[in-house]
Amino acid sequence: MSHDRNRSLQTSDQLARGLGWMGIGLGLYQLLAPRSVTRALGVEGAEPIVRLCGARGVATGIGALTVNPKPSLWARSAGDALDLAALLALLADRDHPKRENVKLALAVVGATTAVSLYCAQDQTRRHAYQAGRTPDYSGRSGFPQGVERARGAAAGGGLPARSTALPSPASTPGPRGQATASRPDTRPHAKDSAKGSDYDY
Amino acid sequence: MKALCWHGKNDIRYETVPDPKIEHPRDAIINVSSCAICGSDLHLFHHFIPAMESGDVVGHEFMGEVMEVGSDTRDLKVGDRVVVPFTITCGECDQCRRGNFSVCERSNRNKALADKVFGHAGAGLFGYSHLTGGYAGGQAEYVRVPFADNTHIKVPDSLTDEQVLFLGDIFPTGWQAAVQCDIEPTDTVAIWGAGPVGQFCVRSAVLLGAKQVVMIDNVPERLAMAEAGGAIAINFDEESVLSRLQELTQGKGPEKCIDAVGLESHVPRSLDSVYDRFKQAMMLESDRAHVLREMIYVCRPAGILSIPGVYGGLIDKVPMGPLMNKGLTVRTGQTHVKRWTDDLLRLIEEGQIDPSFVVTHSAGLEQGPEMYNTFRDKQDGCVKVVLKP
Numbered sequence: 150m151s152h153d154r155n156r157s158l159q160t161s162d163q164l165a166r167g168l169g170w171m172g173i174g175l176g177l178y179q180l181l182a183p184r185s186v187t188r189a190l191g192v193e194g195a196e197p198i199v200r201l202c203g204a205r206g207v208a209t210g211i212g213a214l215t216v217n218p219k220p221s222l223w224a225r226s227a228g229d230a231l232d233l234a235a236l237l238a239l240l241a242d243r244d245h246p247k248r249e250n251v252k253l254a255l256a257v258v259g260a261t262t263a264v265s266l267y268c269a270q271d272q273t274r275r276h277a278y279q280a281g282r283t284p285d286y287s288g289r290s291g292f293p294q295g296v297e298r299a300r301g302a303a304a305g306g307g308l309p310a311r312s313t314a315l316p317s318p319a320s321t322p323g324p325r326g327q328a329t330a331s332r333p334d335t336r337p338h339a340k341d342s343a344k345g346s347d348y349d350y
Numbered sequence: 351m352k353a354l355c356w357h358g359k360n361d362i363r364y365e366t367v368p369d370p371k372i373e374h375p376r377d378a379i380i381n382v383s384s385c386a387i388c389g390s391d392l393h394l395f396h397h398f399i400p401a402m403e404s405g406d407v408v409g410h411e412f413m414g415e416v417m418e419v420g421s422d423t424r425d426l427k428v429g430d431r432v433v434v435p436f437t438i439t440c441g442e443c444d445q446c447r448r449g450n451f452s453v454c455e456r457s458n459r460n461k462a463l464a465d466k467v468f469g470h471a472g473a474g475l476f477g478y479s480h481l482t483g484g485y486a487g488g489q490a491e492y493v494r495v496p497f498a499d500n501t502h503i504k505v506p507d508s509l510t511d512e513q514v515l516f517l518g519d520i521f522p523t524g525w526q527a528a529v530q531c532d533i534e535p536t537d538t539v540a541i542w543g544a545g546p547v548g549q550f551c552v553r554s555a556v557l558l559g560a561k562q563v564v565m566i567d568n569v570p571e572r573l574a575m576a577e578a579g580g581a582i583a584i585n586f587d588e589e590s591v592l593s594r595l596q597e598l599t600q601g602k603g604p605e606k607c608i609d610a611v612g613l614e615s616h617v618p619r620s621l622d623s624v625y626d627r628f629k630q631a632m633m634l635e636s637d638r639a640h641v642l643r644e645m646i647y648v649c650r651p652a653g654i655l656s657i658p659g660v661y662g663g664l665i666d667k668v669p670m671g672p673l674m675n676k677g678l679t680v681r682t683g684q685t686h687v688k689r690w691t692d693d694l695l696r697l698i699e700e701g702q703i704d705p706s707f708v709v710t711h712s713a714g715l716e717q718g719p720e721m722y723n724t725f726r727d728k729q730d731g732c733v734k735v736v737l738k739p
Contacts, residue, residue: 157395157719158361215631216360216396275723279569281730284710286575291553291707296580301535301559302702303693 161271165222168265169213172225176206190239190254191247202232219276222269229262352739353407353490354718359397362719367407370486370494375422378498380434384511385412385488387718387725387735388436388519389545390612390660394478395722398613398636399662401463401480410436410476411519412488413511416498424499432502434488434495435687436519438474441500452684457497458483472684489718491739503691506699512706512736513698516550521705522690524550524610527658529690530681531606533558540564540595540604540648541581542641544572546708546734547658548610549579553703556580560606564598566591568617571731575707586617595648603650612659613637622667629666636663646673657682708734715739 153159179186180203183196205228212221236255239245292299353367370379388411393399413433419426426432439446443455457474458464464471464481474496477487486493495501505514524547531539539555541548544567555563556579565576566584573583584594595604615638617623626638645655646669655678673680697703710733713721721735 154720155364155716156361157363157722158357162360211631276727277729279728283571284731286571286710286731286733287578289575289707290578290580291549291703291705292556292579293701293704296556296578299553299556299702300580301557303557303697304533304535304559 159271159275161268161275162218164264165213165218165268165272168222168225168261168268169210169218171261172206172210172213174210176203176208176210179203179206189247189250190236191245191250192239202228217272217276219269219272222265222272226262226265226269229258229265232258233262351491352715353486354409354715354737356394356402356406356408357404360395362395362408362722364716364719367405367486367490370492372418372420373494374496375420376497376499377420378416378423378426378495378502379418380412380414380432380488380493380495381417382412382414382488382491382493382739384414384515385409385490385715385737385739386515386520387411387489387721387737389547390478391722392726393613393660393662395726396614399479399481400467401484403480403484406477406479406484407486407490408477409487409489410478411515412476412490412493413505413515413518414493416502417492419498422499426499426502430502431505431507433505433514433518433691434476434493434502435517435522435691436476436478437684437687438476438483438485438496438501439688440497446500449686449689451686451688457501460484475684489715489737491715500688503688503695505695509698510706512709513704514695515736516546516705516708517691517694517698518687519685520546520708521550521694522687523547523658523685524552525554525690525694526683526685527551527608527610527656528554528558528560530656531555531608531654533560533606535559536561537606538562538564538595538599538604539606539608540566540645541576541608541610542566542615542645543609543611543659544569544576545610548572548608549575549708549733550705551608551610551658552576552579552581555606555608557697557702562598564595564604569728572728572733575733579707591644592648599650603648603653605650605653607645607649607653607655609641609645609655609657609659611641613661613663613665615640615642626666635666637661637665639665639668643667643669646676646678649676649678651676652678654679654681658685709736711735713737 179199183199186199187193187195209221209225236251239251290296351369355363355365357363416428416430437452438457439451439454440456445453445455452473454473458471460480460483461471474483474485476485503517528551537560539560541551544565552563563581565581567573568585568587573585577583584591617640623640629635710731715737718737724732725735
């Protein structure tokens, strides 16, 4: 897949989102209409299992839409592998009444498993937390004269005492608040601050 | 011009956008020489901050040369080298006159919307959602700076970009967090989060004379950087934060606690972090509050909690009982940048501190989208990224 350096979002990020929404959609369908799924695959009576798969799909789908979709994509891939195993078991029965539907489901689940695995692998690489070199920052004190000389260097002289330094809604402007001389106020509705920003656009 | 634009969760693009123009006599256009990715930009990247629109130019840490001014920018002239504070300030409203610049009453042009959300609006910010004015940000070749006569810090040519760039946000943010702690020589200051703001919290607490400064994180190279600045490191992957803080304070807890993490706190093996992640994924809360809960628990009674970390909306399961019964004081807020910059620039010029220590990655603006990923995942020891348009 191509890598576009002008964008932070790469192909696997977009595929992950697609898989997320698809997982939520299919999961809700399995949760709300499990009988139509069991009928299509010829496994009537397995509705509780279908609902469970639906719940799994919704959970991993929501996870795939988060900032770090990696764990959910791996979970989704594992779930897909279970689905593939179940479908292969159905296909092994040569007399299965919905064999064609099972073949179609196998193809679809197989394709999404491949996409999910690709995404999971690429996201693992891209979201590798603290990956790469670990530099030594033990020399970066930020104090050119050393830490010991810096200790308390700004505690006294020159800097404002706490009472004047701390931000306060007090009605009396503090000595540090006179940043600029005021200019004549010619704005319309200048006294009516409730009207919104006074900066005219 | 080229700029980094937000297009959704995890989606930052380097693309062409219209050049900015002077729209008001107090505007100026800055030719950006350096800009940086801030930890709070990651909250936008992860789409935890509401009211972003596709195509918004991001970035609020930037500096450069004035290339055009409006007719009323006073002593700001073409050719001046300036750092631009991330808070846009008129300098004239009641709050600006008190030095409370981050709650300027005039600079948020979407004040009506922000009033509805926050009760009362704060200042306009660069590149930080339409709740804060919807102004184009500074990860770009050029930026329009509103109220430019007040929203700038002139810096001398003798200092490099990397030495002064952080005057626009993270240095004064760390400094304000420490000042809010009202540090005394007997104090232990515990800081959560060894990112760039946390690093400046450490240096500020040291400069302000704390007896001991403790940094809590789990990224080894960031902890090493904090130790270099004078902190005692606690790696929460390797030891109990509570036990170590008790040991360091003779069982009394730190007097002052600083949350330099904000809304995306996460601790892998913590039950409340799992709870928060689940609730956040289900959109039942917007912010994760692990650090706040831990600070309230460990802080010495009558202590101070200072919160420079950004929160965007709603949090859950805040232990108000301990907070109230221990008599803790909470101080927070966006940074009143210009309140501190004269003093901090003087400290830099005197050689008391060199903020460039925090820069670990430097790249062209076109590499910005990839650098967002690198910064997010803390790859290659990434602590702070500076981009050069």
